[in-house]
Amino acid sequence: MAALATGGATPSDGATSFQRKVPASSRLAAIAGTRPSVRHGQLLLSSGLPSLDCVLGGGLAVGTLLLIEEDKYGIYSNLLFKYFLAEGIVCGHNLFVASAKEDPADILKELPAPLFDDVHKNQVDEKETAIKSKQESQESLKIAWRYQNLPKMEVSPAASARFGHYYDVSKTVSPELLKSIKWHRFFLPEVMSLHPEIKTCNMTCGYTRLLQSIQRIIYQEGFDGSYPQKKQKNILRIGIQSLGSVLWGDDICCADNPEDIYSLTKFLYVLRGLLRMSLSACIITVPAHLIQNKAIMERVTNLSDTVVGLESFIGSERETNPLYKDYQGLIHVHQIPRLNSLICDVSGTKDLAFRLKRKLFTIERLHLPPDLSDTVSRSSKQDLAESTKLLSSGCGAMAIGKKHLDF
Amino acid sequence: MFVELNELLNASPERPEQGKLTLLRDTKTDGSFLVHHFLSFYLKAGCKVCFVALLQSFSHYNIIAQKLGVSLTAAKERGQLVFLEGLKSCFDVFFGEEQHVGQTNPLQFVSEDGSNLKTMYEFVRTSLMASGSDSWKCPVLLVDDLSVLLSLGVRPVDVLDFIHYCRVAVCSQLKGNIVVLVHSNDDSEDEENELIVNSLCHQSNLILWAEGLTTGFCKDVHGQLKIIQKGSSELKAEKNLLRIYQYKIQDKNVTFFARGMSAAVL
Numbered sequence: 235m236a237a238l239a240t241g242g243a244t245p246s247d248g249a250t251s252f253q254r255k256v257p258a259s260s261r262l263a264a265i266a267g268t269r270p271s272v273r274h275g276q277l278l279l280s281s282g283l284p285s286l287d288c289v290l291g292g293g294l295a296v297g298t299l300l301l302i303e304e305d306k307y308g309i310y311s312n313l314l315f316k317y318f319l320a321e322g323i324v325c326g327h328n329l330f331v332a333s334a335k336e337d338p339a340d341i342l343k344e345l346p347a348p349l350f351d352d353v354h355k356n357q358v359d360e361k362e363t364a365i366k367s368k369q370e371s372q373e374s375l376k377i378a379w380r381y382q383n384l385p386k387m388e389v390s391p392a393a394s395a396r397f398g399h400y401y402d403v404s405k406t407v408s409p410e411l412l413k414s415i416k417w418h419r420f421f422l423p424e425v426m427s428l429h430p431e432i433k434t435c436n437m438t439c440g441y442t443r444l445l446q447s448i449q450r451i452i453y454q455e456g457f458d459g460s461y462p463q464k465k466q467k468n469i470l471r472i473g474i475q476s477l478g479s480v481l482w483g484d485d486i487c488c489a490d491n492p493e494d495i496y497s498l499t500k501f502l503y504v505l506r507g508l509l510r511m512s513l514s515a516c517i518i519t520v521p522a523h524l525i526q527n528k529a530i531m532e533r534v535t536n537l538s539d540t541v542v543g544l545e546s547f548i549g550s551e552r553e554t555n556p557l558y559k560d561y562q563g564l565i566h567v568h569q570i571p572r573l574n575s576l577i578c579d580v581s582g583t584k585d586l587a588f589r590l591k592r593k594l595f596t597i598e599r600l601h602l603p604p605d606l607s608d609t610v611s612r613s614s615k616q617d618l619a620e621s622t623k624l625l626s627s628g629c630g631a632m633a634i635g636k637k638h639l640d641f
Numbered sequence: 642m643f644v645e646l647n648e649l650l651n652a653s654p655e656r657p658e659q660g661k662l663t664l665l666r667d668t669k670t671d672g673s674f675l676v677h678h679f680l681s682f683y684l685k686a687g688c689k690v691c692f693v694a695l696l697q698s699f700s701h702y703n704i705i706a707q708k709l710g711v712s713l714t715a716a717k718e719r720g721q722l723v724f725l726e727g728l729k730s731c732f733d734v735f736f737g738e739e740q741h742v743g744q745t746n747p748l749q750f751v752s753e754d755g756s757n758l759k760t761m762y763e764f765v766r767t768s769l770m771a772s773g774s775d776s777w778k779c780p781v782l783l784v785d786d787l788s789v790l791l792s793l794g795v796r797p798v799d800v801l802d803f804i805h806y807c808r809v810a811v812c813s814q815l816k817g818n819i820v821v822l823v824h825s826n827d828d829s830e831d832e833e834n835e836l837i838v839n840s841l842c843h844q845s846n847l848i849l850w851a852e853g854l855t856t857g858f859c860k861d862v863h864g865q866l867k868i869i870q871k872g873s874s875e876l877k878a879e880k881n882l883l884r885i886y887q888y889k890i891q892d893k894n895v896t897f898f899a900r901g902m903s904a905a906v907l
Contacts, residue, residue, distance in 0.1 A: 274704070436752075445735070496794040500751065500793055503728075503793060504732065504735050507728035507731055529831035532826070532831050533791065533792040533831065536788060537696075537792060574700070575704075575708075576677065576705060576708075576895070582858075582860060584857070584858055
């Protein structure tokens, strides 16, 4: 029960639940799926995971870059990548999907389906339980009478007016929903076969083409404000999968002394300029565990806004450790940007773990269960006790007795 | 500008020092609050400022400067501030058409093979050169994040050359000041960055080193600031003055206190 209580990683400040009233004339609030930040009025997007939004201080700011350091097998980072794109579909944003290994159309087909009714008991607040009870009895409410006149909870796609949605990993998004949004693709093998090789600014050809493609979309679709007469503004969500891997033509992941260590950092710098001048947000997954030269990862971190690292327990000795039996891995938030302000909304908890239970992916404070066994010792001390037992085999009885003494 | 930091440094906007190189360095934390401090300090002091902002957009600095009581747009209009927005210039270099003759982009080195920062130096020099109608006090060069230049393919030697040229032009010829921010890390594997940081530490007159607490994250104390003032006279070989304070960043101000004397503890 304690784990459930601390689940959801609610920050002690409660900054995300408070919403300042924005004046009606403010054009910022007019874009679907965004909300202004409490602290600095910056537009925030949801990353697709409400618990990640809490950790990041309310959401991902428009014009910034979210960098995910992939876990060892890329399973959970791929999931976060999909959540980001799925959120864009539900909110009606435009998508730009770039990948070097999977066709973007296939990526989109596998996005998780949104959950429109709240099955996650933690996140249901009183309003909705009252409305549920109202559905059962149409007559006037006797206890929750204050909620009598509130509208019923929407179960249709109009629920996308809410910030942050839940997704069902076991189901894929419906093709109708996919058809309703506008998306752009960049599949590296396809692009490379169409155009001849060029090298601009000493950057890897794949990166150059990707930057040109992104810039073209931003300019043509007017995300940089080049069509002021367009009344309905929209956000472009850019997703780039496994940047820096060998498939992009970059050798930083496979060589100790790569030929060109500046391609990735130059790419990120130019991308930063593109994001800052347009209504867009970008998620990039990087196979950081493969990059041997740690200096590159330090520079990449400095050039990104939000950096989150995933560490999954698959294949490590922590997988069988009873302490971590509820979780699938740890999350490290390496960096949160300070935009338009001297301070940022940092969550107080630094030990975060994630779990994928049945349909939902949540990020929670790492909660070590209390050790209620007879021997007051963790698994590591257990081994020490075992080895002393073997050594003092002569006085075996005394050794067993000593195990219970913990000075 | 932060009033408490002015008191600690014994600096006042009425009489800014001249000919100094100040190094801002941060480790495991974000030291950009120091950049905002010096930007508003020198603008309030009436100095002509050339700000090379490589990492953030103009509006970011403008919004924070307004909280500190200075308007960057107004300063730009009256010619007191020359703002180089690195992100925009790089965009022009990368996506723009061929430059006309005579119009060189300060970030031209991004597209070239070499790592020549000459165009950037020329930009700094021409913007800080005193023109006849100016009535500003000493010129100031402010660089936000020298470490970004390394990410763009510039060799450490060229970065140090650039700083050297700027020191000659700004500090000794024009009797101005230079303030530079670098990132560093004790266990960093970025040797080129550490080379630049060490070299600048030796050259600078004042070092402000913002470090994150070794014990980890704390809500009331955001970090520790080391102020290292080099001996004023090189001939007398005076000892460096080292002072350590802890700080807490608030929305419009930063409070400094002696170590362990945080308001939350007392």
